[in-house]
Amino acid sequence: MRRIAVIPGDGIGPEVTAEALRTLRAVAPDLEFDVLDHVNADRYLATGTALSDDDFARVASCDGALLGAVGDPRVTSPDYARDVLLRLRFELDLYINHRPAQLLHDRLSPLRDQGRRPIDCTVVRENTEGPYVGVGGALRVGTPHETAIDTEVSTYRGVRRAMEFAFARATRSVCLVDKANAVPHNGTLWQRCFREAAALRPDLPTRHLYVDAAVMLLVQDPTAFDVIVANNAHGDVLSDLTAQLAGGPGTAASANLNPQTGYALCEPVHGSAPDLAGTGRANPLAAVLSAALLLDCAGRAEQAERIRTAVRTVVRDLRCTADIGGSLTTSGAGAAVRDALHGE
Numbered sequence: 001m002r003r004i005a006v007i008p009g010d011g012i013g014p015e016v017t018a019e020a021l022r023t024l025r026a027v028a029p030d031l032e033f034d035v036l037d038h039v040n041a042d043r044y045l046a047t048g049t050a051l052s053d054d055d056f057a058r059v060a061s062c063d064g065a066l067l068g069a070v071g072d073p074r075v076t077s078p079d080y081a082r083d084v085l086l087r088l089r090f091e092l093d094l095y096i097n098h099r100p101a102q103l104l105h106d107r108l109s110p111l112r113d114q115g116r117r118p119i120d121c122t123v124v125r126e127n128t129e130g131p132y133v134g135v136g137g138a139l140r141v142g143t144p145h146e147t148a149i150d151t152e153v154s155t156y157r158g159v160r161r162a163m164e165f166a167f168a169r170a171t172r173s174v175c176l177v178d179k180a181n182a183v184p185h186n187g188t189l190w191q192r193c194f195r196e197a198a199a200l201r202p203d204l205p206t207r208h209l210y211v212d213a214a215v216m217l218l219v220q221d222p223t224a225f226d227v228i229v230a231n232n233a234h235g236d237v238l239s240d241l242t243a244q245l246a247g248g249p250g251t252a253a254s255a256n257l258n259p260q261t262g263y264a265l266c267e268p269v270h271g272s273a274p275d276l277a278g279t280g281r282a283n284p285l286a287a288v289l290s291a292a293l294l295l296d297c298a299g300r301a302e303q304a305e306r307i308r309t310a311v312r313t314v315v316r317d318l319r320c321t322a323d324i325g326g327s328l329t330t331s332g333a334g335a336a337v338r339d340a341l342h343g344e
């Protein structure tokens with residue numbers, strides 16, 4: 001992997017992506033970047049599309065991509081996310097959304113019981129199906145009888161490949177999270193695929209939880225979890241929860257992956273945080289750790305680990321932004337990571 005497309009996006013996206021890029025340049029000077037700063041809400045509002053077909057081809061022709069965040073309070077239509085982020089996930093067939101959560105420092109855990117703090121788990125989120133497929137419609141809009149239909153779609157192929165990834169990643173256990181007690185057809189297919197994948201890894205303990213129970217147990221004792229596999233919508237919600245348990249939105253990274261093609265689009269779990277945009281208060285570590293995930297996906301584990309070690313050092317020393325106990329600005333926190341890289 002040498003050429004990386006970069007979509008800074010909206011809100012704090014450009015601010016945190018700048019720090020991730022500087023960090024990447026410091027640890028992997030041979031990488032080349034194709035920066036698409038025009039893919040944002042301004043363009044969407046002006047033209048009705050933010051990611052043109054040419055832009056899509058540019059991103060697809062790179063070996064991987066780094067994205068800041070897309071989303072803007074001026075845009076209320078869900079079509080915008082579909083135009084950029086969901087289009088990239090769907091058309092590049094990035095069927096895994098890999099969202100690891102690892103506590104960076106004991107201080108950052110919201111849990112009182114110290115023994116239950118050191119969360120180190122991964123949400124494996126199916127990323128191309130579920131209710132995100134956009135199949136449905138609306139009837140009698142604007143009347144008292146308005147009816148909205150969004151269909152949840154799971155395919156054997158789609159669920160099986162998510163399971164394969166989940167079981168290959170796991171070292172301690174795999175937990176299937178679903179809502180099979182209320183959403184029967186999807187539930188049956190997910191449980192079949194879970195059983196089939198589990199049969200190939202009899203050494204690995206497995207567990208099944210309904211999503212409502214799963215969120216309670218995750219807060220009660222996150223150390224009980226290793227890999228959590230879930231559909232697109234449940235995985236979205238669960239990964240914000242694990243992000244918060246591991247240090248908050250400013251620290252959570254993710255990789256949208258196709259293990260077959262090797263393409264990876266890495267991005268913070270968080271969004272464009274309009275409340276922080278332009279204030280210099282956004283934490284760049286989620287973006288920096290997303291850059292580390294991109295290096296992992298590029299087979300550059302050593303460079304990725306250098307970044308993670310530097311991040312752990314700055315968090316320990318409180319050389320970070322206010323959301324995780326420091327007092328630095330976005331660019332100050334990015335500079336601290338690069339200092340830590342050099343001081344290792």
Ligand code: NAD
Nearest residue numbers: 069070071072249250269270271272273275276282283323
């Ligand atoms: P958000 O993640 O942007 O913000 C939620 C909370 O987390 C806010 O309080 C924010 O201040 C805080 N936060 C987020 N990033 C932070 C950081 N780096 N440092 C410190 N605090 C941080 O979620 P939202 O408010 O629901 O969404 C805002 C916009 O972003 C919406 O348009 C949404 O659709 C979009 N969004 C995009 C992505 C993406 O591009 N992958 C992900 C989630 C949301």
Ligand code: IPM
Nearest residue numbers: 070071081085086236269271
């Ligand atoms: C995420 C985001 C997106 C999602 C939105 C912006 C469509 O919340 O990447 O987690 O739900 O997948």
Ligand code: MN
Nearest residue numbers: 236237240269
């Ligand atoms: Mn989300």
